[in-house]
Amino acid sequence: MKTLMIYGATGYTGRMAAEHAKAQGLNVVIAGRNAERLASLAVQLDVPYRVFTADANAAQALEGISVLLNFAGPFAKTAEALMQACIQAGVDYLDITAEINVYRLAERLGAQAIEAGVMLLPGVGWDVVPTDCLAMHVARRLQNPQSLRVALQVAGSMSRGSAMSVSEIIGAGLLARVDGQLVATPDAQPRHFDFGDGPALCAPLSFGDLVTGWHSTGIANIAMFVHISGDAFPEGDLSQLPDGPSTEQREVHRARAVGEVTGADGSVARSVIETVNGYSYTPMAAVEAARRVLAGERRAGFETPARVFGMGFAETIAGTTITDY
Numbered sequence: 279m280k281t282l283m284i285y286g287a288t289g290y291t292g293r294m295a296a297e298h299a300k301a302q303g304l305n306v307v308i309a310g311r312n313a314e315r316l317a318s319l320a321v322q323l324d325v326p327y328r329v330f331t332a333d334a335n336a337a338q339a340l341e342g343i344s345v346l347l348n349f350a351g352p353f354a355k356t357a358e359a360l361m362q363a364c365i366q367a368g369v370d371y372l373d374i375t376a377e378i379n380v381y382r383l384a385e386r387l388g389a390q391a392i393e394a395g396v397m398l399l400p401g402v403g404w405d406v407v408p409t410d411c412l413a414m415h416v417a418r419r420l421q422n423p424q425s426l427r428v429a430l431q432v433a434g435s436m437s438r439g440s441a442m443s444v445s446e447i448i449g450a451g452l453l454a455r456v457d458g459q460l461v462a463t464p465d466a467q468p469r470h471f472d473f474g475d476g477p478a479l480c481a482p483l484s485f486g487d488l489v490t491g492w493h494s495t496g497i498a499n500i501a502m503f504v505h506i507s508g509d510a511f512p513e514g515d516l517s518q519l520p521d522g523p524s525t526e527q528r529e530v531h532r533a534r535a536v537g538e539v540t541g542a543d544g545s546v547a548r549s550v551i552e553t554v555n556g557y558s559y560t561p562m563a564a565v566e567a568a569r570r571v572l573a574g575e576r577r578a579g580f581e582t583p584a585r586v587f588g589m590g591f592a593e594t595i596a597g598t599t600i601t602d603y
């Protein structure tokens with residue numbers, strides 16, 4: 279039986295995924311940098327563990343592993359070393375990043391990955407599984423799609439890891455895809471999107487769909503927006519924040535995204551995807567993605583969830599619906 283490694287398993291999201299993977303009967307090894315926390319979690323889950331840092335020696339720790347699923351964010355600090363280690367060791371790499379620069383990195387390493395026969399598949403969490411599948415879905419509703427806009431609606435409180443990753447997302451600057459190229463758009467303006475209960479003002483922000491949407495749909499003009507209706511952004515030392523929302527808090531807030539495509543004749547198609555809370559969706563989608571890759575649904579090189587698993591993948595996660603307008 280092939281083995282899945284969950285790196286960053288001691289974090290809020292990684293732990294939920296490790297529990298879920300074990301419950302699904304996958305052959306799991308948990309891993310990360312903190313021996314004490316890993317040893318304790320390994321006993322609770324009755325799984326083996328490996329301790330190593332995300333650095334140039336990481337490939338040595340991947341003996342016998344088929345798929346590495348990375349939950350150790352901010353991914354700006356872990357993704358490059360772990361992608362390189364996977365390429366070296368012949369292991370497929372998956373993560374749950376929302377940081378656009380990690381998608382750009384995976385895209386850049388795509389040719390090396392093809393040569394090594396390895397898949398690099400970032401974004402198997404709420405970012406970007408629902409929006410990647412939604413983009414492909416809405417693009418197919420028009421004859422000649424020319425531009426794509428995606429808006430995310432994020433409600434409820436953020437996890438510690440997400441708060442720490444936000445600075446990476448903002449730090450990447452405002453970007454859009456224009457005629458196939460990623461370009462800086464410092465003057466991008468907010469826009470209204472309707473998630474199902476009237477227009478909501480959304481701010482421009484650079485998410486991974488600027489990369490994945492281009493590969494999944496071939497649409498050369500893409501812009502991203504976000505509507506944040508949750509708690510105020512936390513202040514102070516973000517690494518000291520408590521874990522993310524509890525099960526009860528997650529149940530209060532579902533998550534939604536709008537995909538809007540304009541065709542060559544000016545016609546517009548709009549679809550909305552609604553899922554369980556992003557922090558509930560992410561471990562389920564990530565483990566299901568890993569299960570499929572272990573079972574052979576894979577292709578060497580940089581990939582997107584909708585391309586590898588099909589545009590119906592997002593809806594295989596319980597509680598997900600797409601509505602066309």
Ligand SMILES: NC(=O)c1ccc[n+]([C@@H]2O[C@H](COP(=O)([O-])OP(=O)(O)OC[C@H]3O[C@@H](n4cnc5c(N)ncnc54)[C@H](OP(=O)(O)O)[C@@H]3O)[C@@H](O)[C@H]2O)c1
Nearest residue numbers: 286288289290291312350351374403404405437439440443
């Ligand atoms: N795609 C999505 O929709 C989605 C959903 C949820 C989370 N996320 C992302 O997932 C990441 C984790 O979030 P979280 O709330 O689970 O965070 P968390 O509870 O703080 O957990 C972070 C985990 O990563 C490990 N880690 C952090 N930096 C590391 C480094 N430099 N080297 C090795 N391990 C490191 C931590 O190890 P220690 O225990 O040793 O500190 C911990 O296991 C964030 O980037 C977040 O944005 C994405």
